[in-house]
Amino acid sequence: MKEALWAQLARELAGKIADGGFPVGSQLPTEFELREQYGASRHTIRAAIRELQDLGLVSRNKKAGTHVEAARPSGGYRQSLASVDDLAQFGASHTRVVQEIKPVTTDRALAAVLGCEPGSRWLRVSSLRLQRQTGAPPVGWTDVYVDPSFSGIADLVSASPDVLISELIEQRYGRRIAEIQQDITAIGVPTRLAEKLAAKTGTPALRIVRRYLDHTGSAFEISVTVHPADRFTSSTRLRRERPD
Numbered sequence: 001m002k003e004a005l006w007a008q009l010a011r012e013l014a015g016k017i018a019d020g021g022f023p024v025g026s027q028l029p030t031e032f033e034l035r036e037q038y039g040a041s042r043h044t045i046r047a048a049i050r051e052l053q054d055l056g057l058v059s060r061n062k063k064a065g066t067h068v069e070a071a072r073p074s075g076g077y078r079q080s081l082a083s084v085d086d087l088a089q090f091g092a093s094h095t096r097v098v099q100e101i102k103p104v105t106t107d108r109a110l111a112a113v114l115g116c117e118p119g120s121r122w123l124r125v126s127s128l129r130l131q132r133q134t135g136a137p138p139v140g141w142t143d144v145y146v147d148p149s150f151s152g153i154a155d156l157v158s159a160s161p162d163v164l165i166s167e168l169i170e171q172r173y174g175r176r177i178a179e180i181q182q183d184i185t186a187i188g189v190p191t192r193l194a195e196k197l198a199a200k201t202g203t204p205a206l207r208i209v210r211r212y213l214d215h216t217g218s219a220f221e222i223s224v225t226v227h228p229a230d231r232f233t234s235s236t237r238l239r240r241e242r243p244d
Contacts, residue, residue: 006047009038013048017057018071028058028066096142096161099196100126101154104145114145114222115211122222123148125157125165128196129225137198140227147175147220166212166221175220181211184234190226197228204229 052058111118122145129139156168188202212221
């Protein structure tokens with residue numbers, strides 16, 4: 001599969017940072033300058049810079065620009081969510097390696113995690129999330145539960161490892177996301193996932209449950225992701241509303 005343009009650009013910029021072309025503490029060229037230099041779109045430039053942010057190489061401030069923070073990538077992944085569109089960056093920044101696709105019926109324990117009724121039927125897509133860095137340990141394990149009527153999603157998931165399943169559902173079935181409910185819980189790495197995640201059973205981890213709702217408030221997808229604690233950070237930006 002051909003590497004995306006934003007990924008090529010991110011790799012080239014990361015190489016220049018590592019080689020000292022952009023020393024730690026310096027400022028990257030502006031978004032406009034990068035667009036002119038590489039003949040790329042604003043979306044491509046922003047996706048590349050977001051990748052550098054995720055690697056811990058740069059920080060970005062709307063007024064101060066993009067500054068180089070490190071010459072080598074950090075070990076983990078930092079996610080900052082402000083909108084549904086931001087969530088798509090996770091799919092673009094990591095590769096999904098599907099491990100299993102099968103229909104399941106929820107027991108009481110799973111239903112409690114998903115927030116649905118016991119006996120609910122879902123199609124479960126289980127995947128490892130891998131960093132693009134060769135040899136890096138998995139970022140996490142994700143079980144995605146989708147409406148079983150989306151049976152054709154299995155082939156799409158296998159053919160598009162860099163696209164979020166929710167995005168594939170929107171494209172194929174027209175079921176659009178109106179809201180995402182997210183719950184983050186501190187847990188220990190489950191025994192069943194320890195070997196797959198190259199982590200010890202019981203070591204700290206984050207479990208993130210996301211419920212994807214349509215405009216009627218119905219959940220058509222629920223994802224459960226387990227991240228070893230040293231490989232993932234979830235960041236939230238809070239702004240004070242201005243008084244009228």
